Amino acid sequence: MILADKISELRRARGWSQEELADRINVTRQSVSKWESGVSQS
Numbered sequence: 001m002i003l004a005d006k007i008s009e010l011r012r013a014r015g016w017s018q019e020e021l022a023d024r025i026n027v028t029r030q031s032v033s034k035w036e037s038g039v040s041q042s
Contacts, residue, residue: 004035
């Protein structure tokens with residue numbers, strides 16, 4: 001499983017939106033979206 005899939009799977013398993021995950025780890029929602037789409041890994 002690639003990182004993008006794992007982030008998405010774990011986030012959804014907890015019932016979190018991308019925005020909620022972003023708030024919890026102090027990044028932007030756009031960063032989470034890029035990670036999940038595989039555009040960015042940093």
